[in-house]
Amino acid sequence: MINDQMTKSTTVYVCDNCGYHSAKWLGQCPECGEWGSLRQLRIKSEELRIKKGRSLQSLRSIQSVRLLRLNQIKPRSVKRIKTGIGELDRVLGGGIVPGSVVLFAGEPGIGKSTLLTQVALSLGSARPAGEPPTTIYICGEESPEQVRLRLTRLLSDQSDQSNNSDLLFLPETDIDLIIDQIANCKLQMVKLLIIDSIQTLYTTDLPGTAGSITQVRECTQRLIQLAKTKQMAIFLVGHVTKKGVLAGPKTIEHAVDTVLYFEGERSADLRLLRSVKNRFGPTDEVGVFQMTDAGLKEVINPEILLNSRPLNSKPPSGSAYTVVFEGTRPMVVEIQALVTKSFAPLPKRVINGLDRRRSEMLIAVLQKYLKIPLWEYDVFLNVAGGFRVTEPAADLAVCAALYSSYKNEALSVKAVFVGEVSLLGQVNPVSREDKRQKQAQALGLTDFYSDRNITSITQLKALFNSI
Ligand code: TYD
Numbered sequence: 289m290i291n292d293q294m295t296k297s298t299t300v301y302v303c304d305n306c307g308y309h310s311a312k313w314l315g316q317c318p319e320c321g322e323w324g325s326l327r328q329l330r331i332k333s334e335e336l337r338i339k340k341g342r343s344l345q346s347l348r349s350i351q352s353v354r355l356l357r358l359n360q361i362k363p364r365s366v367k368r369i370k371t372g373i374g375e376l377d378r379v380l381g382g383g384i385v386p387g388s389v390v391l392f393a394g395e396p397g398i399g400k401s402t403l404l405t406q407v408a409l410s411l412g413s414a415r416p417a418g419e420p421p422t423t424i425y426i427c428g429e430e431s432p433e434q435v436r437l438r439l440t441r442l443l444s445d446q447s448d449q450s451n452n453s454d455l456l457f458l459p460e461t462d463i464d465l466i467i468d469q470i471a472n473c474k475l476q477m478v479k480l481l482i483i484d485s486i487q488t489l490y491t492t493d494l495p496g497t498a499g500s501i502t503q504v505r506e507c508t509q510r511l512i513q514l515a516k517t518k519q520m521a522i523f524l525v526g527h528v529t530k531k532g533v534l535a536g537p538k539t540i541e542h543a544v545d546t547v548l549y550f551e552g553e554r555s556a557d558l559r560l561l562r563s564v565k566n567r568f569g570p571t572d573e574v575g576v577f578q579m580t581d582a583g584l585k586e587v588i589n590p591e592i593l594l595n596s597r598p599l600n601s602k603p604p605s606g607s608a609y610t611v612v613f614e615g616t617r618p619m620v621v622e623i624q625a626l627v628t629k630s631f632a633p634l635p636k637r638v639i640n641g642l643d644r645r646r647s648e649m650l651i652a653v654l655q656k657y658l659k660i661p662l663w664e665y666d667v668f669l670n671v672a673g674g675f676r677v678t679e680p681a682a683d684l685a686v687c688a689a690l691y692s693s694y695k696n697e698a699l700s701v702k703a704v705f706v707g708e709v710s711l712l713g714q715v716n717p718v719s720r721e722d723k724r725q726k727q728a729q730a731l732g733l734t735d736f737y738s739d740r741n742i743t744s745i746t747q748l749k750a751l752f753n754s755i
């Protein structure tokens with residue numbers, strides 16, 4: 289009799305998506321809301337009894353492990369949610385993918401909370417009036433009052449505030465309470481969960497304080513599971529230090545779908561949003577923002593913000609334009625140089641926004657091939673707008689700016705320089721030169737100097753005299 293019961297098999301229907309099981313077939317899974325995802329499984333009663341004590345997820349593994357041919361894998365069309373903030377949507381690859389987890393990393397004070405509050409506002413105002421809220425903001429770092437203060441600041445220039453009145457906030461840091469709250473939430477409409485920040489969350493199941501590696505990892509894993517089962521996107525805020533080494537965010541980069549870095553000089557207004565990993569989009573896109581009194585504004589033409597003078601105005605001596613790539617985006621930036629007679633035993637070299645070693649190499653190249661006695665001069669180099677240039681494509685512009693300042697003669701209004709300078713004083717080609725030239729031309733900078741018309745740095749001298 290006992291033996292008979294143990295071998296008797298039962299039919300259950302298990303959701304392929306979340307592992308929910310039911311005795312009868314259902315068109316839609318009541319757990320995750322997926323249609324047509326329940327599959328019939330025949331399992332032994334004994335197995336069911338054992339499995340019932342465990343998580344529903346493990347039930348799925350009994351018979352669902354199977355090999356798939358490539359043509360059995362159906363392409364899934366993903367309907368992305370537009371945040372309404374164009375620069376962010378572009379960096380994400382066209383909007384938020386439901387069920388994805390995005391890590392938003394950056395130094396404290398750079399503007400992560402500001403940007404995500406704007407996302408919540410934007411999604412709130414895109415929602416038709418009367419519809420339930422779509423975003424929940426977990427404020428672990430600040431009190432709801434502080435978030436409200438920021439919202440008031442951000443809303444000061446918006447006329448329609450009515451739709452934002454019911455944004456949802458949850459001031460909680462216990463991950464289990466948060467997940468319970470959301471799992472029991474009747475709001476089917478919640479599409480985005482913003483966690484500010486992952487370093488404030490903790491679970492009582494593990495030792496260690498919030499922000500420790502084990503806590504950050506465990507909380508992230510639980511949130512990833514929540515995102516996948518509820519098909520809800522999650523934005524995780526993660527603080528990093530200048531070197532980007534703080535325990536938390538680096539250790540979870542492999543687990544999340546997308547990693548975005550928010551960067552910029554806190555003293556300057558410019559902010560860059562870079563994607564360094566993206567399972568659903570490109571990794572070389574960059575979003576450009578400006579921090580203003582009323583939040584972050586998208587910057588469509590960064591050149592206006594970057595440069596100290598209006599384009600097409602007579603430049604002062606020591607200023608030269610170049611075109612660098614930020615991801616797939618070419619940007620015209622201004623290199624500024626100041627070369628002054630030195631009275632110190634060792635001349636000064638102050639370099640901002642450029643690689644120090646590379647700049648010193650260029651100073652030596654100028655000294656040797658243009659025969660200018662820079663050892664008697666202090667040299668200051670800067671990139672306008674607090675921008676950082678890492679590409680060697682800016683070498684020729686650095687040389688032109690230095691020489692312009694030394695000669696105290698301005699360059700032509702329409703001049704732009706692109707090229708890598710070698711130790712032998714030659715100008716070498718750089719990648720995507722045509723795109724750089726096109727961008728410069730679009731801004732009226734038509735005198736394009738590169739390896740095509742300057743092969744050696746010595747020609748810069750002759751060219752300079754003719755300008
Ligand atoms: P915040 O988003 O709190 O930074 P994070 O979350 O990355 O730590 O941004 C803080 C800075 O931004 C703070 O110095 C004030 C400034 N700020 C503005 O300049 N304008 C604004 O509208 C807001 C909301 C903040």
Ligand code: MG
Binds near residue numbers: 397402484
């Ligand atoms: Mg913050």
